[in-house]
Every structure is written in structure tokens, then in C-alpha cells.
Amino acid sequence: MALWRSTFVVSAMTMLSRVLGLVRDMVLLNVFGAGKEFDVFVVAFRIPNFFRRLFAEGAFSQAFIPVLTEYKTGRLHAEVQILISRVFGCLLMLMSTITLIAMIAAPTIVYVYAPGFHDHPEKFAHAVQMFRLTIPYLMFMSLTAFASSILNSYGSFFSPAFSPVLLNIAMIAGAWWLTPYMDTPILSLGWAVIAAGIIQLAIQIPELWHKKLLIPPKVDFKHEGVRQILKLMLPALFGVSVTQINLLLNTIWASFMQDGSVSWLYSAERMTELPLGLIGVAIGTVILPSLSARHAEQDTQKFRAMIDWGARVIILVGVPASIALFMLSTPIIQSLFQRGEFTVQDTQMTALALQCMSGGVLAFMLIKIFAPGFYAQKDTKTPVRIGLAAVATNAIMNVILISIFKHIDWYAPHMALGISSSTSALVNAGLLYYFLHKRGIFSFGLHWKKIAVQYMVANLAMVFALAVGLHFYDGTLSQWLRISEVVGLCLIGTLAYAVALLATGFRPRHLRP
Structure with missing residues (x-):
């Protein structure tokens, strides 16, 4: 029942965040439309989001939680505090350095991420400006993920799960109230993102203080726990971030397509995140600390039963969610976004993207429980190899589908990116299950x-x-x-x-x- 209670807390907060996220997207698309200006924001904000999920919520959390759980289970509280202090110091130094370098190299990074923008100087300049404004969000969210990982390991899920709600509130406020005062209206969203990052970190502090886990940072890369986390984190950087790398590749392709392509894909992706966040992320968040604890206790039966439970819940929700998103794609997009600057054509193009992405929803959700089956055992290499296959699948499918479908009249080029993304997720989830089954960790009995x-x-x-x-x-x-x-x-x-x-x-x- 403890797993269900924790899942309910995370799921409820995630649902609130996703609902507010839909309201946020309705407001943003109503104010800015799905054109050049919003394309600039999507690209600029997706870059720090990519690194956030790569370093913070992705590889770092998957490497840090098993090590922290091991310390918490078998060592004194003072040793846990020392580990937290050293990890805090090293993470702060790394993220500050990365943020500074990114701000200096902003034009190069934007060019790599959205090379198609370079042919439109004004669009490219706005993207660079927006990126420099939003990149500090990476540092704040890395520290937020660090705090959330600690609290999750100690069975506290409310404030970490609630923090994304604050980002949506801040962006809605920025679009409604700050935009009229900006010479470049879209930059209001950049300032809103920075404010959200600070607030999201701040709400974690009181609970850390109460649990005597708010420890001053100290840089020490030689600490055994830090070295262990880095050893696990380096391969996990790729393994847990396949989805983000695929989004990066898709954004590069979309930047060469007609204006609005980036926004259409973004809007469709946001809809697929609703079931993924509600159940997939919730169970993935709850299950990793529990699996890590079962592995530390060497209880293989409960370890296997926990993955089985996650799969039952995921498939119960994931299959109907995928089907419903496909069947209701046009009504959903039309009802939520078709207003103001968001046109009928935007609805049609976004609905097509959603139909193509809906096939991968179940796979994305299953990845959230299959991958922790490896990370809890400190095996980060297997997901990396599988991730390489998934990324290669996405890249090859993009080239093939764009080459074939550009000759079909009814085909919209951005549909290739959605189909490739779904196929890549299916390959990722399928291979994760194959190796879980092969090693006797989990199988569908x-x-x-x-x-x-x-x-x-x-x-x-x-x-x-x-x-x-x-x-x-x-x-x-x-x-x-x-x-x-x-x-x-x-x-x-x-x-x-x-x-x-x-x-x-x-x-x-x-x-x-």
C-alpha cells in the first residue's frame, strides 16, 4: 500500500501539473500562435530542458538514488550527510560551469540545435537571446532534481512532485501580465522560466532542513560516493536520455521545415505527456528507490514483483491512452488550442503529429519501469547499448520517411518525425524487456x-x-x-x-x- 500511496501523491501532483500545462499551452498559443515567435521559444527552452533531463532528472537521478539508498540502508546518518554535501558541491560546480559556457557559446549551440534558423537572421538572433535568458534554468533545476532525489529516497514525494506546477503558473503569469511590458513580447516567457527555477528549488529547502539533510556544499570529487555516482552517471547520460536526444534530432529536422513545424510537434508532444506524466513518470519516480532498496536487501522475488506491478498499471492505462489520443486527436487539439493566433491549419497539422506520436505512448511509459530495473542494480551500460539502437532507429527512420513521403501530396513532412519517434520508443522498450527477460530479472508470466x-x-x-x-x-x-x-x-x-x-x-x- 505504501507504493500506491506514494504513486497517488506523485500522480495527483503530476495531474495538476499536466492540467495546468494544458492551460499554459492554451494561453501561450492563444497569445503567440504557432508561428516564428513561438518556434523561437520552443527551440530556446528545449535546449536547457534537454540538458536538465540529460544531467539532472535523467542520468544524475538514476545514478544518485541507488547510491544514496545504499548509504541510507547500510551506513550512519552522518555518512549520508557527508555524501550529500560532497555531491551538492560537485553538482553545483559542474552546473555553474556548464551554464556559463553555454551562455558564451549560445550562437553555436542554437545553430547546432536549429540550423534551419540560421537562414533567417532575425529568428536566429531572437533564439540566441532567448536561450541566454533561459539557460540559468538548467542550474536551478539540477539543484531541484538533487533535492527531489534526496526527498524521494526518504519517502517524501509531495514537494518534488508539486514543483513542476510552479513552472506552469509562472509561464501563464508571464504570458498574461509581463508580455505587454516587453519590447520583444516572447522574452516574457524567458523571465518567467528563470523565476520558476528559483521558486521550484526554494520549496524543497524547508523539508530538507527538517530532515537534517540541508548540508553546506563541499567540492570533493575523490569521495567514494561521488566517484561511484560519476561512474554510474557517465553511461547513464545517454541511456536515460534517448527520448531527449530523439527530440533534439527531430527539432533539427523541423527547423528546416515550414514555419510552425516546431510548434506543431511541440503541441502534439505535450498531449502525449499527459498520460506519460500521470502514470508513467509517477510510477517511475516511486519505483526506483523501492527497487534500489530491494536490490540492497537482495530480495529478488520482491524486486521482480515490483516490476510486474508497474507493468500491470502501465499497460492498464497506456494502451487506452494511446488509442484515445489517436482517435480523438483532432477534437482534442481543436478544443484546446484553436483560438486566437492558433488557426485551423495549425489544428490539422498538430493533430497529424499527435496521431503519429500516439503509437509510442505505451512504449514511453514502459521505459519508465523497465529502465529502473537495470539502474537499481547499478547497471547503466545495458540501457546505453539499447539507447544507441533506439537513436539509430529514429535517425534512419527520419531519413527514409522524409525521402519517401515528400512525394506524397497529402503528406506533411513533420509527420515523419512523429512516426520515427514512436518507432524508436517501441525499439527501446522492446529491447529493455528482452534483456530483463534474458537475465531472469522480469518476464510476463x-x-x-x-x-x-x-x-x-x-x-x-x-x-x-x-x-x-x-x-x-x-x-x-x-x-x-x-x-x-x-x-x-x-x-x-x-x-x-x-x-x-x-x-x-x-x-x-x-x-x-
Whole structure:
């Protein structure tokens, strides 16, 4: 039950963050539209976000939590405090240096990340300016991830899970209230991002102080714990960040496409993050400290059972989420974003991108529980090898699909990027499971045959309910009525799914860890 309570806390806060994220995107796209100006923000902000997930929430957390859990389980509290102090000092120094170098090298970084912008001097200059404004967010969020990892390891999930909510609030406030006072309106979002980074770090401090874990930083790269984290972190830099690297590659391709392509992909990606954040990230956040503890205790049975529990929950939610995003792509985008500067064409292009990305939602979610199965055992090399295969798949698929589909009249070039991203995620999740199974860590046992039939029947019932409901959807109504229609469709689909699931004999108790 402790796992469910922790998952509920993280899931509830993530849901709040994702809902506010949708409101944020509605406000931003209404104010700025899906054109050159918003393309500039998406590219500039995605760069610090890329490094944040690469260094902070990605590789660092996956390497730090198992080591911290080992110290917490088998050593004195004073030794844990020393570890935290040394990691704090080294992380602060590294992130400050990286931030400074990035600000100096901003034109080069933007050119590498979005080379297509270089042919448009004004667009490129604004992207460089926005990047320099937002890159300090990397340092603040790295320290926030450090604090969150400590609190998660000690069973505290509320404030770490709540902190992303503050980013959405800050950006909404920046778009509404700061924009009118800016000579370059889009820069208001840059200042909002910096404010959010400071606040997100600040809310972690009181709880760290209360647990006597707010320790002054000291740089010591020779400390055994720091060396162990660095050893685990270097390969994990790639392994846990395949999705971000694929987004980087996709952004490079999109920068050469027509204006709006970056924004369409961004908007579609944001929609896929709703189910991913609600369940995938929540369970991934909760399960790593628990798996690390089971590994430290050498309890292989509970280790395997924990991954099995995560898979049951992920597939229960992930499959219907993927199907619903595909079937309701146009109504969802139309109801949420088609207003103000966001045009009918923007809706059509974003819906196409969402349909292409929806196929990878389940795979993205499964990665969140399969990868920790390796990281909890301090195996960072296997996910790296798998990540290389996934990135190669994405790159090859992009080249092939863009070359083929550019000759098809109905095809929009950015669709290739969505299809490639989904295919890459499927390869990543499939290979992670293959090696978990091969090494006897986890496999879908005989009990999954019954579960698979139950899930299949429930999903077929949902598809039928959504297909009928779509005949009554009216996209010509006002925005709030369209939103009400989409909410109604989601409720109908959920009800059909739940009733069919119960009719097959499935019960909530079957999801107990």
C-alpha cells in the first residue's frame, strides 16, 4: 500500500501539473500562435530542458538514488550527510560551469540545435537571446532534481512532485501580465522560466532542513560516493536520455521545415505527456528507490514483483491512452488550442503529429519501469547499448520517411518525425524487456494471458464507444463547449473501458503490489 500511496501523491501532483500545462499551452498559443515567435521559444527552452533531463532528472537521478539508498540502508546518518554535501558541491560546480559556457557559446549551440534558423537572421538572433535568458534554468533545476532525489529516497514525494506546477503558473503569469511590458513580447516567457527555477528549488529547502539533510556544499570529487555516482552517471547520460536526444534530432529536422513545424510537434508532444506524466513518470519516480532498496536487501522475488506491478498499471492505462489520443486527436487539439493566433491549419497539422506520436505512448511509459530495473542494480551500460539502437532507429527512420513521403501530396513532412519517434520508443522498450527477460530479472508470466484478454476486451469496448461518440462531436461550437464535448467523449470511453474490464472478472485488488 505504501507504493500506491506514494504513486497517488506523485500522480495527483503530476495531474495538476499536466492540467495546468494544458492551460499554459492554451494561453501561450492563444497569445503567440504557432508561428516564428513561438518556434523561437520552443527551440530556446528545449535546449536547457534537454540538458536538465540529460544531467539532472535523467542520468544524475538514476545514478544518485541507488547510491544514496545504499548509504541510507547500510551506513550512519552522518555518512549520508557527508555524501550529500560532497555531491551538492560537485553538482553545483559542474552546473555553474556548464551554464556559463553555454551562455558564451549560445550562437553555436542554437545553430547546432536549429540550423534551419540560421537562414533567417532575425529568428536566429531572437533564439540566441532567448536561450541566454533561459539557460540559468538548467542550474536551478539540477539543484531541484538533487533535492527531489534526496526527498524521494526518504519517502517524501509531495514537494518534488508539486514543483513542476510552479513552472506552469509562472509561464501563464508571464504570458498574461509581463508580455505587454516587453519590447520583444516572447522574452516574457524567458523571465518567467528563470523565476520558476528559483521558486521550484526554494520549496524543497524547508523539508530538507527538517530532515537534517540541508548540508553546506563541499567540492570533493575523490569521495567514494561521488566517484561511484560519476561512474554510474557517465553511461547513464545517454541511456536515460534517448527520448531527449530523439527530440533534439527531430527539432533539427523541423527547423528546416515550414514555419510552425516546431510548434506543431511541440503541441502534439505535450498531449502525449499527459498520460506519460500521470502514470508513467509517477510510477517511475516511486519505483526506483523501492527497487534500489530491494536490490540492497537482495530480495529478488520482491524486486521482480515490483516490476510486474508497474507493468500491470502501465499497460492498464497506456494502451487506452494511446488509442484515445489517436482517435480523438483532432477534437482534442481543436478544443484546446484553436483560438486566437492558433488557426485551423495549425489544428490539422498538430493533430497529424499527435496521431503519429500516439503509437509510442505505451512504449514511453514502459521505459519508465523497465529502465529502473537495470539502474537499481547499478547497471547503466545495458540501457546505453539499447539507447544507441533506439537513436539509430529514429535517425534512419527520419531519413527514409522524409525521402519517401515528400512525394506524397497529402503528406506533411513533420509527420515523419512523429512516426520515427514512436518507432524508436517501441525499439527501446522492446529491447529493455528482452534483456530483463534474458537475465531472469522480469518476464510476463502465465498470469499475463488472462490479463491480456481482459485488457483487450476492455479496449475494444472503448474503441466502439468512442467511434459512436465521435459522430455527435461538433467542432463549430465555442471553445468551452468543444472542451465539454471532448471531456464527455473521454468519460464515455473511460466508462465503457471500466465496465468491460469488470465484466471480464478484473477487480481493483488485482493491482495490489
